[in-house]
Amino acid sequence: MNRVLTLAAYNVKILLSQRTWFFLAWALFGLQIAVFGSLMSKLVSTAVPNYFFFYAIGLMVITVFDSGADVGRHFVEHAHEGELPYFLSLPISRGGFLAAQAIYGVANTMIKVLPPLIGVLWFVGDLTLQGVVFALISMFLLGLGITGIMVSMSFIAFKSVDIYSAFLAGLSALIVRFSTVFYPLIFMPNFYSPISVFSPLTYGADLTRWVLGFDPNFLLNPILAAAVVTAVAVGTMSLSARIVDKVIEGVKAA
Amino acid sequence: MSQLSRLVRIARTDFSYFFRTKWLMAVLISLSLSDMLVMGLVYGRLIGPAYFRFLVPGIVVVGLFSAATDTGRRVWLALREGVVQYYMTLPIRTGGLVGAYIISGGLGGIVYSGLLLLIASIVVPPQGILNAIVLIPFLFILSTGIAGLAAFFASVSRRGEMYWVYAQALQVSMVTISTVFYSAQTITKYLPAPIAMIAEYNPLSLAAGVLRDSAFNGGPLDTSALGNLLAASLPLAALGGVAYWIILRTIRLKGKP
Numbered sequence: 001m002n003r004v005l006t007l008a009a010y011n012v013k014i015l016l017s018q019r020t021w022f023f024l025a026w027a028l029f030g031l032q033i034a035v036f037g038s039l040m041s042k043l044v045s046t047a048v049p050n051y052f053f054f055y056a057i058g059l060m061v062i063t064v065f066d067s068g069a070d071v072g073r074h075f076v077e078h079a080h081e082g083e084l085p086y087f088l089s090l091p092i093s094r095g096g097f098l099a100a101q102a103i104y105g106v107a108n109t110m111i112k113v114l115p116p117l118i119g120v121l122w123f124v125g126d127l128t129l130q131g132v133v134f135a136l137i138s139m140f141l142l143g144l145g146i147t148g149i150m151v152s153m154s155f156i157a158f159k160s161v162d163i164y165s166a167f168l169a170g171l172s173a174l175i176v177r178f179s180t181v182f183y184p185l186i187f188m189p190n191f192y193s194p195i196s197v198f199s200p201l202t203y204g205a206d207l208t209r210w211v212l213g214f215d216p217n218f219l220l221n222p223i224l225a226a227a228v229v230t231a232v233a234v235g236t237m238s239l240s241a242r243i244v245d246k247v248i249e250g251v252k253a254a
Numbered sequence: 255m256s257q258l259s260r261l262v263r264i265a266r267t268d269f270s271y272f273f274r275t276k277w278l279m280a281v282l283i284s285l286s287l288s289d290m291l292v293m294g295l296v297y298g299r300l301i302g303p304a305y306f307r308f309l310v311p312g313i314v315v316v317g318l319f320s321a322a323t324d325t326g327r328r329v330w331l332a333l334r335e336g337v338v339q340y341y342m343t344l345p346i347r348t349g350g351l352v353g354a355y356i357i358s359g360g361l362g363g364i365v366y367s368g369l370l371l372l373i374a375s376i377v378v379p380p381q382g383i384l385n386a387i388v389l390i391p392f393l394f395i396l397s398t399g400i401a402g403l404a405a406f407f408a409s410v411s412r413r414g415e416m417y418w419v420y421a422q423a424l425q426v427s428m429v430t431i432s433t434v435f436y437s438a439q440t441i442t443k444y445l446p447a448p449i450a451m452i453a454e455y456n457p458l459s460l461a462a463g464v465l466r467d468s469a470f471n472g473g474p475l476d477t478s479a480l481g482n483l484l485a486a487s488l489p490l491a492a493l494g495g496v497a498y499w500i501i502l503r504t505i506r507l508k509g510k511p
Contacts, residue, residue, distance in 0.1 A: 024419050027423075028423065031426065031431075038444060039440055043301050043305075043436065173281075173285050178292060192292060
């Protein structure tokens with residue numbers, strides 16, 4: 001356990017040294033909320049009341065998604081820069097190695113999401129401790145699921161980083177656009193909504209909105225959303241544990 | 255071989271690299287198509303059917319922007335990995351090398367946005383096809399301007415991953431504060447005047463505006479908007495060219511940027 005924490009602390013320390021990225025992420029979040037969020041909320045106000053809040057949570061979910069993808073990229077970069085064999089030679093189990101990666105991912109997500117979450121809740125006059133805590137739990141579970149997906153997919157990168165990047169780019173475009181990150185499911189055309197229910201972001205975004213008190217008429221059933229988010233987190237983390245255990249050996253450095 | 259033919263040759267080689275980076279093409283195509291055919295359609299249901307027609311030309315311009323900024327990534331990689339030292343052994347002047355880079359960036363942007371324009375024409379038939387063809391050289395100038403801006407940021411990014419910080423900030427701010435997603439009237443109505451002014455003179459807004467009015471809605475070509483587009487794009491191309499030229503000259507004189 002101590003070794004896992006030492007490795008995680010090393011990763012988090014590197015993460016904290018990249019302060020520019022955090023300031024940039026917060027500033028761009030602020031810009032998108034202030035300009036895109038406020039203007040689109042005026043345009044769609046008749047269809048979706050309080051769209052500003054709806055969009056703000058969607059933007060946070062995108063941040064969670066990007067942080068999860070970051071962990072996958074971090075993992076792949078380790079592999080291709082030859083650091084992975086070094087990490088695997090440390091006296092730490094493969095599961096411990098994965099847990100250290102997951103802690104890194106969670107820290108990355110929380111640092112990027114917490115200030116915007118508090119800022120938005122304060123701005124809309126809905127800042128409560130329990131709202132912040134439950135929203136963070138919901139996004140934490142979603143973040144674990146995304147991290148699990150990204151690490152599970154990283155075995156593709158062991159064959160080709162280009163294919164991995166292309167695959168992730170395509171996947172992220174589909175997973176974000178077809179989800180309820182930007183718009184409620186009830187407004188999606190019939191031919192898109194079946195795809196939307198396969199996106200974990202749909203459940204993560206709606207669950208977070210629900211715990212923060214958004215009108216449930218525009219959201220999925222919260223029990224279903226919570227069940228799916230938890231299942232994705234557990235399922236993909238287990239899958240990535242198996243991949244780290246079985247596939248990772250013999251990865252060639254670039 | 256003249257300097258001009260060497261410039262053309264380098265620009266052609268660099269331009270072909272754009273199409274060899276398959277993952278980049280996959281990123282661009284999947285993002286643009288999903289913006290157009292998913293986001294555009296759903297927002298159209300939320301705002302009104304006319305919104306889809308409004309958004310599609312904007313997505314074409316965003317595609318042009320994304321493709322043209324790839325020049326910045328290539329300049330950054332060349333500086334970071336020392337490939338630039340090899341470039342300087344080529345029998346071409348520094349200015350020619352800079353010009354070749356900016357032109358190939360412009361070509362990448364125009365070819366990619368041309369493809370998007372073709373796809374957009376299927377979903378929203380343009381009323382002024384001739385105007386769309388006339389606009390292509392102006393979009394090429396815009397594309398070189400954006401390539402120049404990206405080259406500028408790549409040239410001033412001396413440290414590690416700073417280029418990506420600039421690139422992300424540039425993309426989000428230029429697309430968000432523009433009339434790609436919302437009209438100039440909406441911005442003027444709800445946001446402070448300085449932001450509305452930035453959005454109005456943003457080259458992406460100018461390009462999206464002329465595409466909407468002249469190519470898709472069949473209105474006459476607005477020469478003052480085209481003039482503004484040139485006036486906004488050419489200084490950006492020049493800025494990027496000068497910044498990259500200074501870096502290359504410094505490397506030639508001192509051996510490092």
